[in-house]
Amino acid sequence: MARRSTKVPRAAISRLIIYLRILEQLEHSGYDRTSSEQLAEEARVTAFQVRRDLAYFGSYGTRGVGYAVPTLGREIRQILGLNRRQRLAIVGMGRLGQALSDYAGYGQAFEICGFFDRDPAKQKLRFHGRAVWPVQQLAGRVRTERIDIGLITVPASAAQEIADLLVGAGVRGILNFAPEVLETPGGVNVENVDFVAGLTRLSFFMQPLPVGGEMRG
Amino acid sequence: MARRSTKVPRAAISRLIIYLRILEQLEHSGYDRTSSEQLAEEARVTAFQVRRDLAYFGSYGTRGVGYAVPTLGREIRQILGLNRRQRLAIVGMGRLGQALSDYAGYGQAFEICGFFDRDPAKQKLRFHGRAVWPVQQLAGRVRTERIDIGLITVPASAAQEIADLLVGAGVRGILNFAPEVLETPGGVNVENVDFVAGLTRLSFFMQPLPVGGEMRG
Numbered sequence: 135m136a137r138r139s140t141k142v143p144r145a146a147i148s149r150l151i152i153y154l155r156i157l158e159q160l161e162h163s164g165y166d167r168t169s170s171e172q173l174a175e176e177a178r179v180t181a182f183q184v185r186r187d188l189a190y191f192g193s194y195g196t197r198g199v200g201y202a203v204p205t206l207g208r209e210i211r212q213i214l215g216l217n218r219r220q221r222l223a224i225v226g227m228g229r230l231g232q233a234l235s236d237y238a239g240y241g242q243a244f245e246i247c248g249f250f251d252r253d254p255a256k257q258k259l260r261f262h263g264r265a266v267w268p269v270q271q272l273a274g275r276v277r278t279e280r281i282d283i284g285l286i287t288v289p290a291s292a293a294q295e296i297a298d299l300l301v302g303a304g305v306r307g308i309l310n311f312a313p314e315v316l317e318t319p320g321g322v323n324v325e326n327v328d329f330v331a332g333l334t335r336l337s338f339f340m341q342p343l344p345v346g347g348e349m350r351g
Numbered sequence: 352m353a354r355r356s357t358k359v360p361r362a363a364i365s366r367l368i369i370y371l372r373i374l375e376q377l378e379h380s381g382y383d384r385t386s387s388e389q390l391a392e393e394a395r396v397t398a399f400q401v402r403r404d405l406a407y408f409g410s411y412g413t414r415g416v417g418y419a420v421p422t423l424g425r426e427i428r429q430i431l432g433l434n435r436r437q438r439l440a441i442v443g444m445g446r447l448g449q450a451l452s453d454y455a456g457y458g459q460a461f462e463i464c465g466f467f468d469r470d471p472a473k474q475k476l477r478f479h480g481r482a483v484w485p486v487q488q489l490a491g492r493v494r495t496e497r498i499d500i501g502l503i504t505v506p507a508s509a510a511q512e513i514a515d516l517l518v519g520a521g522v523r524g525i526l527n528f529a530p531e532v533l534e535t536p537g538g539v540n541v542e543n544v545d546f547v548a549g550l551t552r553l554s555f556f557m558q559p560l561p562v563g564g565e566m567r568g
Contacts, residue, residue, distance in 0.1 A: 145362075147555050151548045155532075215554040222550075229450035234546075236446055239507070239530040244550055283553055290456070307553040309546060313456040315372075323556045325549035329451075329526060331368050332542035333439075333461055336500055336524040337432040338364050339540045 146187045150210055152177045153184065157207040169200040216243040220307070221280055223248035225296050226287035227256045227266050230311060234285060235261040247279045252292075269299070276303035283307040290314040297324075363404045367427055369394045370401065374424040386417040433460040437524075438497055440465035442513050443504035444473045444483050447528060451502060452478040464496045469509075486516070493520035500524040507531040514541075 156176045160168055170181040177184070188194045191213050195201040211217055220243060224231045227249055235246060249266040251257060257266045267275050275281075284300040286293050286308060293312035300308060301322050308324045310316055316324050373393045377385055387398040394401070405411045408430050412418040428434055437460060441448045444466055452463060466483045468474060474483045484492050492498075501517040503510050503525060510529035517525060518539050525541045527533055533541050 142555075144552065147552050148548060151551050213555070214551055215558040216551065220550070220554055220557075229446050229453055233446035233450050239547055240550075241547070243554060244547075282557070283550065307557045309549050309553065311546075323553050325553055327544065327546045327549055329528075329544045330456055330458070330461075331365060332526050332544055333437070333457075333500065334368050334431055334433065335361065335364050336526065336540050336542055337437055337460060338430070340437075340499070340524045341432040 142190050146190060147214070149177065149179065149183070149187050150214060153187070154207060154210045154214070157203055157210065161203050161207060165203050167200050168203050168206070170195070173201075211243075216241075218243075220244050220282040221247040222283050222285060223250060223272075223276065223279070223281040223300075223305075224285045224287060225250045225269065225272070225300070226289075226292075227251040227253075227259065227261070228287065231285075231287040232261070234287065244283075248275055248281055250275075252288075269296070272296075272299050273303040276300065276305060281305055283309060285309045285311065286316075287311045359407045363407060364431070366394065366396065366400070366404050367431060370404070371424060371427045371431070374420055374427065378420050378424060382420050384417050385420050385423070387412070390418075428460075433458075435460075437461050437499040438464040439500050439502060440467060440489075440493065440496070440498045440517075440522075441502045441504060442467045442486065442489070442517070443506075443509075444468040444470075444476065444478070445504065448502075448504040449478070451504065461500075465492055465498055467492075469505075486513070489513075489516050490520040493517065493522060498522055500526060502526045502528065503533075504528045 153173050156173055157168070170184040173184045174181040194206060194209060222244055224234055224246060227235075231249070231251070235249065240246070246262070249261055249264055250269050250272055251266050252269045257268055259266050276284075282305070284296070284305045284307070286296050288296050290312045293310065293314040294316055297308055297310070297316045297318060301318055306322050308316065308318065308322065310324055310326045313328070313330060318324055370390050373390055374385070387401040390401045391398040411423060411426060439461055441451055441463060444452075448466070448468070452466065457463070463479070466478055466481055467486050467489055468483050469486045474485055476483055493501075498520075499522070501513070501522045501524070503513050503517075505513050507529045510527065510531040511533055514525055514527070514533045514535060518535055523539050525533065525535065525539065526544060527541055528544045530545065530547060535541055
């Protein structure tokens with residue numbers, strides 16, 4: 135039985151997503167049962183962490199027996215809200231928007247239902263049989279297509295304006311690819327896809343350690 | 352004076368990256384000085400968190416006076432290893448690889464120095480005046496071009512093979528865009544750019560709260 139807390143750490147949700155992928159791989163490989171130890175090893179965390187992350191939502195598995203793979207997968211999908219389909223719109227059909235329209239890994243829970251661009255040349259293109267709508271039609275189309283989440287793939291200078299349009303049209307979830315911190319009202323969720331931050335973390339962790347030990351003054 | 356610990360949490364590094372962006376904006380807006388309170392407000396963390404994140408690396412700022420904006424920016428860039436330029440290669444010149452070749456936000460610290468693809472049609476294209484090399488030449492080119500970081504933008508089914516080639520050629524940093532958990536030896540750093548995880552976190556946080564309070568049984 136799943137319960138839901140308002141105060142689940144974002145990092146715990148990120149780990150649940152990893153556990154779910156591992157469970158899907160295990161199910162695909164024919165496993166019926168698994169354990170917090172096996173999930174932990176695959177996810178590179180501790181078994182305690184796995185049990186604690188699941189405990190936010192209820193009581194799963196049986197001590198000494200472990201978890202039924204398909205059951206736990208179904209329960210995590212329910213926790214994550216993946217049992218209902220989210221309708222996506224991509225705003226900005228440059229190369230990144232086009233790459234995202236091509237992407238094969240969205241799974242069952244996400245469906246792209248709208249493409250938008252400001253450029254009349256882009257509005258002549260079709261993706262998956264769908265027209266690219268002018269940004270001026272965004273508010274109306276978001277309502278008629280019941281868009282849940284907007285993917286912002288416009289240049290940084292236009293990202294806030296697009297976010298405002300999406301929020302004004304009732305969208306409560308934004309996946310932002312632009313290198314720009316968006317301001318949104320409470321109740322709107324924003325996730326930033328920030329690959330330059332990823333490069334910068336690599337830059338940090340790839341530095342040679344200082345000579346002479348763990349720290350230097 | 353910067354010192355360096357081997358045990359800095361990844362989340363602290365991610366916050367340093369955000370502080371640096373805020374400092375760059377402040378400098379751009381003509382600010383000379385800032386405070387942990389101002390940085391905290393912009394970064395949506397506490398002032399205590401800002402001071403603790405900086406304390407991993409040494410003593411910065413002056414009590415009651417705050418931080419000199421350009422100095423702290425320079426010090427954080429040094430902490431992050433951004434004072435030396437990292438040479439990047441993009442492996443997989445489909446739409447995503449092309450979008451990344453176009454991207455304008457890499458900054459001074461990252462330079463794209465090689466493009467690779469398996470497809471002979473892609474090898475006829477040029478990006479920023481550069482040829483697209485066959486993947487078979489990857490090991491040799493990585494060495495002659497002194498590539499530090501490989502960006503993997505191939506399909507998931509080919510990602511591990513490309514990672515193995517990069518690691519075999521001496522690359523110690525991988526930015527992985529493929530929806531695939533890569534296995535790499537110790538000493539190799541991998542950052543995953545996982546936008547479906549971002550969508551899934553949105554899916555979780557956008558769920559209506561259960562009726563009747565914070566939790567249900």
